[in-house]
Amino acid sequence: MSAPGPISTDVQPERVFDWLDEEAEKRAGAGLVRRLRARTAEPGDLDLAGNDYLGLAKDKRVAGAAAAASLRWGAGSTGSRLVTGSTELHADLERELARFCGTEAALVFSSGFAANLGAVTALSGSECAIVTDKYIHASLIEGCRLSRADVAAVAHRDPAAFTHALSTRRKQRALVVTDSVFSVDGDLAPLPELWHACRAQGAALLVDDAHGFGVLGDGGRGAVHEAGLSGSPDVVTTITLSKALGAQGGAVLGPRRVIRHLVDTARSFIFDTALAPGSVAAALAALTALRAEPGLPAQVLAAATGLGARLREAGFTTSTPEAAVVSVHAPSPDEAMSWAARCAEHGVRVGCFRPPSVPDGISRLRLTARADLTESDVDTAVRVITETAPDRAR
Ligand code: PMP
Numbered sequence: 378m379s380a381p382g383p384i385s386t387d388v389q390p391e392r393v394f395d396w397l398d399e400e401a402e403k404r405a406g407a408g409l410v411r412r413l414r415a416r417t418a419e420p421g422d423l424d425l426a427g428n429d430y431l432g433l434a435k436d437k438r439v440a441g442a443a444a445a446a447s448l449r450w451g452a453g454s455t456g457s458r459l460v461t462g463s464t465e466l467h468a469d470l471e472r473e474l475a476r477f478c479g480t481e482a483a484l485v486f487s488s489g490f491a492a493n494l495g496a497v498t499a500l501s502g503s504e505c506a507i508v509t510d511k512y513i514h515a516s517l518i519e520g521c522r523l524s525r526a527d528v529a530a531v532a533h534r535d536p537a538a539f540t541h542a543l544s545t546r547r548k549q550r551a552l553v554v555t556d557s558v559f560s561v562d563g564d565l566a567p568l569p570e571l572w573h574a575c576r577a578q579g580a581a582l583l584v585d586d587a588h589g590f591g592v593l594g595d596g597g598r599g600a601v602h603e604a605g606l607s608g609s610p611d612v613v614t615t616i617t618l619s620k621a622l623g624a625q626g627g628a629v630l631g632p633r634r635v636i637r638h639l640v641d642t643a644r645s646f647i648f649d650t651a652l653a654p655g656s657v658a659a660a661l662a663a664l665t666a667l668r669a670e671p672g673l674p675a676q677v678l679a680a681a682t683g684l685g686a687r688l689r690e691a692g693f694t695t696s697t698p699e700a701a702v703v704s705v706h707a708p709s710p711d712e713a714m715s716w717a718a719r720c721a722e723h724g725v726r727v728g729c730f731r732p733p734s735v736p737d738g739i740s741r742l743r744l745t746a747r748a749d750l751t752e753s754d755v756d757t758a759v760r761v762i763t764e765t766a767p768d769r770a771r
Contacts, residue, residue, distance in 0.1 A: 407710070407732075408709065408710035408711035408714065408731070409710060409731060409732065414721075416726075420726075421724075422721070422724040422725060422726055423724060423725045423726065423754055423757055423758060424726050424747075425725060425726060425727050425728075425744040425745055425746075425758055426726040426727050426728040426743070426744075426745065427726075427745065428588075428619065428620035428621075428701075428745055429620070429623050429747060430591060430592055430620055430621045430677050430701045430745065430746070430747055430748065431591055431592075431597075431621050431622075431623065431663075431666075431667065431673045431674070431677065431747070431748045432623070432747050432748050432749040433621070433622060433623035433624075433663045433666055433667075434623030434624075435623075436623065436662075436663070436666060438662050438663075438665070438666055439622075439623055439624065439659050439662045439663045439666065440659065441662075442658040442659055442661065442662035443624070443655035443656065443658055443659040443662075444655070445658065446466060446654045446655045446657065446658030446659075447653070447654060447655040449654070450464055450466065450654035450655075451654065452653065452655070453650070453653055454650060454651035454652060454653050454654060455650075456650065456651065457647065457648065457649060457650055457651060458485075458640075458646060458647075458649075458651045459640075459647060462650060462651025462652075463651060464651075464654050464657070466654055466657040466658055466661065467485050467651065467652070467657055469661060470483075470485055470628075470657050470660055470661050470664075471483040471484060471485055471628070473661060473664055474616075474628055474630060474664070475630060477598060477664060477668070478590075478598050478599060478601070478602055478607050478614065478630050479598070479602060479607045479608050480607050480608060480614070480630040480631055480632070481608070481631070481632050481633040481636075482630070482631065482632070482633045482635075482636040482637075483628050483629065483630045483631075483636065484628060484629045484636045484639050484640065484646065485618075485626055485627070485628050485651075485652055485657065486626065486627040486628060486629065486645065486646055486649070486652070487626060487627070487649050487650065487651065487652045488617070488619070488625070488626060488627045489516065489585075489587050489615065489616065489617030489618075489619065489626075489627035490516040490519075490627065491627060491645040491646070491649055492615045492616070492617070492627030492628055492629050492645075493514065493516035493517050493519075493520050493585055493615050493627070494516060494519055494520045494523065494643075494644075494645040495520075495629070495639055495643030495644065495645040495646045496520070496583060496613060496615050496629045496639065496643065497517055497520025497521060497523075497524055497552070497554060497583065498520050498523050498524050498643065498644065498645075499638060499639050499642045499643040499644075500552055500581065500583065500613065500635070500638070501521075501524040501525075501526040501550075501552050502524060502525060502526060503525040503526065504526075504548055504549070504550055505524070505526040505527075505548050505550040505551065505552055506526060506527045506528075506529070506542075506543070506546035506547065506548040506550070506551045506552075507521050507524060507526045507527070507528045507529070507551070507552050507553075507554055508528075508529050508531060508539050508542040508543055508546075508551065508552075508553050508554070508580070509521060509528065509529070509530050509531070509553070509554040509555065510530070510531065510533055510534065510554075510555045510556065510559075510566065511530040511531060511532065511533055511736065512533050512556070512559050512561070512736055513530075513554060513555060513556050513585070514556055514560055514585055514587070516585075517554055517556070517585055520554075521554065526548070526552070527546065527547060527548055529542040529546075533559075534564065534565075534566055534567055536567055536570035536571055536573070536574050539553060539571060539574045540574045540577065540578065543574060543575075543578035543580055544578060551575075551578060551579065551580035551581070552580060552581050552582075552583055553571060553574070553575050553580050553581070553582045553583065554583045554585075555568075555571060555582075555583075555584055555585070556584070556585045556587070556588070557584050557585065557586045557587075557588070557589040557593070557599070557600035557601060558586075558587075558588035558589045558592075558593070558600060558699065558700040558702070559588075560587075560588065560702070561702075561704060561730055561734065561735055561741060561743070562696035562702065562704050562741075563588065563681070563696055563698055563699055563700050563701065563702025563703065563704065564696065564697075564699060565589075565600065565699045565700070566584070566600075568584065568600060568601065568604040568606060569604050569605075569606075572604070572606055572609070572612065575611060576611070580611075581611050581612070581613065582606070582609075582611060582612045582613070583612075583613045583614075583615070584600070584601050584606075584612065584613070584614050584615070585614075585615045585616075586599040586600050586601050586614050586615065586616050587615070587616060587617040587620060588620060588700050588701065588702065589601070589603075589700060590614075590616040590617075590620075590621055590622075591620065591621020591622060591667060591673075591674060592621055592674050592677050592678065592700045592701050593674065593678075593700055594674075595671075596667065596668070596671035596674065597621060597667050597671070597673065597674040599614065599616065601614045607630070610632050612631065613629060613630070613631035613632075613635055614629070614630045614631060615627065615628070615629050615630075616628050616630065618656065618659075618660040618663075621663075621667070621674075622659070622660045622663035622664065622667070623659070623663055624656050624657075624659035624660040624663055625652070625653075625656040625659070625660075626652040626656050626657065626660060673748045674748075676748035676749075677700075677701050677746055677747065677748045678698075678700070678701075678746075680701075680746035680747060680748065680750040680755070681698035681700065681701050681702070681703050681745075681746035682698055683755055684698070684703050684744060684746055684750075684755055684758065684759075685697065685698045685703045687755060687759045688703070688705055688759060688762065691759055691762075691763050691771075692771035693705050693706065693762070693766070693770060693771055694706040698746070701745050701746045701747070702743065702744070702745055702746075703743075703744045703745070703746065704730070704741040704742065704743045704744070705741060705742040705743075705744065705762065705770075706739055706740075706741060706770070707729075707739075707740040707741060707742055707767070707770060708740075708767060708769035708770055709740060710731035710732060710740045712740070712767040712769070712770070713729050713730075713731055713740035713741065713742060714729055714731070715767070716729075716742060716765060716766060716767055716770070717729035717742055719765035720742070720761055720762060720765050722765075723761045723764070723765060724757075724761070725757065725758055725761040725762070727742045727743065727744050727762070728742070728743035728744070728745070729741070729742060729743065730743050742762070744758070
């Protein structure tokens with residue numbers, strides 16, 4: 378908080394942004410500076426940082442579909458979904474996503490972030506109580522902030538805590554919001570228990586299945602499908618097209634009347650340029666590839682489990698992979714950063730999560746498994762991570 382006092386209007390234009398340098402210094406002191414690194418088209422190193430779980434981003438069927446659709450429809454979608462941006466491809470993708478996951482309908486957004494913002498805000502409002510897991514994705518948190526609802530963030534993966542918050546709410550309508558697979562450690566939400574809590578308390582359930590779709594459930598139909606909830610009248614699922622499908626964009630899946638409501642009211646749908654035709658076509662082609670190769674998701678899980686086991690054998694503390702994500706504990710934000718940088722120098726790209734992305738304050742190397750990861754890739758990863766580890770990492 379600024380000290381109370383008269384407001385000075387006499388500020389030189391070149392000093393208006395001085396406060397940014399002060400903030401940057403504080404972040405540098407706390408080891409929280411973030412750097413953009415441009416990768417090259419053919420990096421030649423081992424990628425354990427991206428979210429291309431099924432290895433479809435560069436698949437010729439998928440990338441080729443994007444190229445063909447761009448040539449046919451244009452590089453951009455030319456407008457918002459309600460004006461000129463909805464192509465036949467968007468309608469096809471929505472139909473196919475709903476069919477694949479067993480929901481009545483689906484709606485494509487320009488990103489998973491926009492899908493989450495739109496779904497949470499449109500399905501809540503000031504007459505609603507929202508109860509969330511305290512570790513939900515930032516896009517859901519932003520949705521809650523914009524919603525004007527009463528928001529309670531409760532203990533991680535704790536159905537009793539949800540029930541308590543729901544039963545003590547002050548609003549008639551209630552929406553429970555959770556990730557299916559949590560981004561940092563890849564642990565799973567107890568979806569059946571949360572749904573029972575919702576049923577008992579007259580609440581709706583919104584699940585962000587960004588990391589579950591394409592990886593969990595029958596043929597990759599996701600965690601909500603696996604829990605037997607995807608056709609439920611009180612359940613809404615959000616997904617991204619940018620992870621397992623290797624494309625770009627997001628979607629909301631659920632009952633037809635929910636989708637109709639989002640078309641009329643979700644601001645991140647209405648006021649946003651529609652997803653580019655190339656991305657839509659890529660997602661459609663990836664969905665076709667996933668249907669044709671229903672064994673791909675099991676390969677991701679096996680790769681993640683193997684990677685986690687090997688790293689634990691090497692003495693590291695890791696998460697227990699339940700989807701594609703494997704995280705390795707690092708002693709501090711600085712050491713996590715420099716560890717990840719040393720891995721990159723040795724040809725292994727890993728992610729690095731630090732506060733505020735990790736709410737418990739333990740920094741992590743974050744690895745993501747892929748369906749096409751080989752034994753020799755795992756050997757390389759474990760060797761490099763071990764050789765570059767800071768002293769206090771084991
Ligand atoms: N939800 C979760 C759990 C995510 O990890 C992400 C992406 N990091 C998103 C939503 C946002 O999806 P997108 O990248 O498509 O905007």
